[in-house]
Amino acid sequence: MTRIGVVTSGGDAPGMNATIRAVTRVAHSEGLEVLGFERGWDGLLTNTFRMLTPRNVGGILHLGGTILRTSRSPEFRTVEGVQKAAETLALNNVDGLVVVGGDGSLRGALELSKMSDALIVGIPTTIDNDIFGTDETVGFDSAVNTAIVEIDKIRDTANSHDRVFIVEVMGKKRGFLALTIGLTVGAEVILVPEVEYSLKKIVGTLEENDAKGKKSGIIVAAEGIGDTHKLLREIEEKAGVEVRLSVTGYAQRGGNPTARSRLLANLFGKKAVELLLNEQGNRMVALQEGKVTSIDLKEVCSNEKQLDLSLMKLAQTLAT
Amino acid sequence: MTRIGVVTSGGDAPGMNATIRAVTRVAHSEGLEVLGFERGWDGLLTNTFRMLTPRNVGGILHLGGTILRTSRSPEFRTVEGVQKAAETLALNNVDGLVVVGGDGSLRGALELSKMSDALIVGIPTTIDNDIFGTDETVGFDSAVNTAIVEIDKIRDTANSHDRVFIVEVMGKKRGFLALTIGLTVGAEVILVPEVEYSLKKIVGTLEENDAKGKKSGIIVAAEGIGDTHKLLREIEEKAGVEVRLSVTGYAQRGGNPTARSRLLANLFGKKAVELLLNEQGNRMVALQEGKVTSIDLKEVCSNEKQLDLSLMKLAQTLAT
Amino acid sequence: MTRIGVVTSGGDAPGMNATIRAVTRVAHSEGLEVLGFERGWDGLLTNTFRMLTPRNVGGILHLGGTILRTSRSPEFRTVEGVQKAAETLALNNVDGLVVVGGDGSLRGALELSKMSDALIVGIPTTIDNDIFGTDETVGFDSAVNTAIVEIDKIRDTANSHDRVFIVEVMGKKRGFLALTIGLTVGAEVILVPEVEYSLKKIVGTLEENDAKGKKSGIIVAAEGIGDTHKLLREIEEKAGVEVRLSVTGYAQRGGNPTARSRLLANLFGKKAVELLLNEQGNRMVALQEGKVTSIDLKEVCSNEKQLDLSLMKLAQTLAT
């Protein structure tokens, strides 16, 4: 192992830059050269990269986004695309590749590992936390904190107006963000894609709260639960209360990473380089039982991480 | 003048609590009693208030929302409603009333001043900054800062993905928020309700930027400019680029006030009490040429504050 | 178990209020009454408490400090003091007590458990993270994030002036805060009380960095490492560079808790009530291997949590 590559792919997440820095500096301390492929898989398709050195990854630890930039690359989803990427790695004598990204990127990493002689290691980096095999992904904690700071502010208005708010948070398929955000802002109702919601139950909760003298409320809803505008109208109609909708948007993807996202980035970056040095490819770095470890990429891609539904019940108890 | 009232009305804004505290403590230092009417005009319609003292307004200076709560009161918009409010003031021997709120609240204050013997003084408190006669309102600076922190994060993602974002900010009728936010985040395009937008010009700007190598962009759009989803589709079609929409929501109304919003709250609160002590009613406290002064409420309500369109040009120059 | 008490003791930490809320609401959902003792152990010495209900712990989840207030109580450190506290519990028919605090508070809890029939359960809540048996304490993540936001700002000035800063962070005896903060801000040097520092090594690192073209630097030092003013003068003298000192102060103790501190507070609060319902006393709630569990209070108080010194090496590698 003398030369490795690193690529950030898919949606950006806070801590991607910290991950790039950690991979680069740990690798250099072990005598490795590091190529940073640019604009996600596109960089592997077009052989576009820059040499990463301890110096030129300085000053990025705390910045959101990714200095390598990223993209969603349809071409890479074809066999020809993956083949071309494998050729780029061979052309540049890249012995190992660190893939930094979420669900789709890790699937891409698995495909690439089948066609390339280079060892491929994934680092789970996504605000969605929806990756099987790791308790947490780089970026998740940052996105949660961005959302709760925003919702704490909305709570001011909810309380001042005795009003109910639906706050739509990210999460098209999975409710990890919505559940953690809901638990930590004290949401009266949490709606996740994994559980079909019952309008009757929502309205029941709001009416119970009203009877207790709690006239405002926050409904945290993952974007994947359906049309929140429609939900708003339904609640207004059934419950006879004014409801407002606030969509926490793309800000959740950006911003300076929190300490925890930075720490995971550091630990994951180090682990990824160690795996490559030990000639272990086709794996994803992971956090399990509080410890940094790794897991087979195939296992990651063929399983689905489960939401802890017992937390939904706790959230209800805590929002009484 | 021995007894005054204070009421917060309309949409809440950061600094309302600071204003309540300032009015209460300055009034008490002058020997006045202070009644805090609850839930906006509703408190005057239903004679619901609490006595405010220096002690019970402690610990609220830095909090968003309003401890007196607020509401939009349709009944108050009728002659009978205003009459009832005037009677409540008389019933409680209230000699002066400080009305803390935005456009609608100040109009209400003017109506009430016609029917009540109590002297009425308004304090312009709204995130919209759309009040004639004052250069700035309490809450505006806070809302702007909440928005720019959010947009700075979105810029991370825009840059990482070479993507254009439309960021919809508050402002149904007026573009004060959008213009200041746009200028301070370096928006490539700013759209305000006061100026009809030209799709062609927007697309032209994006294309020019692209030619210069600036592939990402932020379009700050006031909510009042029309359907931003439609705008998104139009730009995507015409410019052939991917565009994302992020709606900065109600968080702009809440949250801890900035230093400037707190300072204005302090100065305006003091001025309002001074006006009442000098038996000057029917006025609004205002910031003019950097100084705290006051203006006739009638003048406030019969004029429209103008957006400084020269700043639109500056914004364009600065975003090249 | 029909009646429990809760007390916050020692230095305050972000998440204490969230913990009070969680204990109260979970307990009520199980039919328990909750007494909140005020001002730390003083409340048990003077029988000062208020009844906590789901309603009166509303709106505090996101607030720093503790609504029950806290104190350091010398009297409680005597046998008579502990005896009196035990009597207060008996007097009020308190069957279980949840002690929310750090090192000293948990020792107090252990002493009290020896003299009282009430079951005692501790919840580790301290910014210092120095409690044996739990991987993390409520409040630690918040303090770390407050510090890194501050140090990110100092880095701006360090870079602009090519200057070295010593940033003193909290931690009289232990370096958990300093180490995590140092790792997540990319500190060039991290100094902890557990490891005697070598002036020569510090100066060597700064000189190496200077040779690499890295002219600014951040030295994160726990307050317990000795006199940082003296250290500053020594470095200036030996290294011939200008050094500035910034002491991150008490702000680390306060402020709104982060998502992680809130989440731990929720989970720990629930676990504490469950232990009491299962008649398990003399225990501390803990996070171990990513899961919420509990541990014998005696074990907590007779062992010392170890700093992971391998992270010091990682920090060095990452700051090259």
Place this chain on the structure above:
Amino acid sequence: MTRIGVVTSGGDAPGMNATIRAVTRVAHSEGLEVLGFERGWDGLLTNTFRMLTPRNVGGILHLGGTILRTSRSPEFRTVEGVQKAAETLALNNVDGLVVVGGDGSLRGALELSKMSDALIVGIPTTIDNDIFGTDETVGFDSAVNTAIVEIDKIRDTANSHDRVFIVEVMGKKRGFLALTIGLTVGAEVILVPEVEYSLKKIVGTLEENDAKGKKSGIIVAAEGIGDTHKLLREIEEKAGVEVRLSVTGYAQRGGNPTARSRLLANLFGKKAVELLLNEQGNRMVALQEGKVTSIDLKEVCSNEKQLDLSLMKLAQTLAT
């Protein structure tokens, strides 16, 4: 006027980068070339600069510090130093120079204007707000907000412990920061260098507050008032209460600028270029009566801005 220079000098302040960007982009839009001298006056002494273009000042609007870096240059304080700087301007055919900085930098600008044919314009950029002739400087609002966010957190601890805190804020000679910070955090006592403090009066205020049931307190003290450690001991002794000291440090200088600092940077940058285009040198851009204007540099340097002491009285009334 075909070629101008820009230099940032003295202590850095949030908004310096925004100012560099504004000067550069406005100048380019008028057909001017822009040289950015590096490391403050040192850049003029050593003829070190880079060409600034609209592209290479992109992405810096929201960043603290200064990309041109800064320094305090003893050599420039000599006649020979100023002479050399003037020669550098002549050598590079620089027709106008924008000096971005505080008190010392503006004095330097004045000296330089006497020896150089280039027109010199200053932009007041300092967190201290201590520049005669302008109501506000770029950076002041940012520093105030950084401090109040920190002090709001300290207030949590003060309240939880019924404790008095001295918070030392920046301001060696002048109390502008301390006064505005004190007013906006509701400090019980504000100490500024302009007014000698009376221990007796401080203790009296604390005792009065204690009698009113207000057991915690915040004393905001400018660093220039003397030894705050000593003050702490004196208060503890006289008042018989526990006092803690927290020194808000260099973080006030850094961090992303607030909206207001960015706006001033934009407006001041534009005005500076306009002055040069109108062949007006030897002036400083200024905010007066809410409007951007300019003032003779000599007048700036020969007068002292006065603190509005009436605000001290208001602060007292508001903190009752």
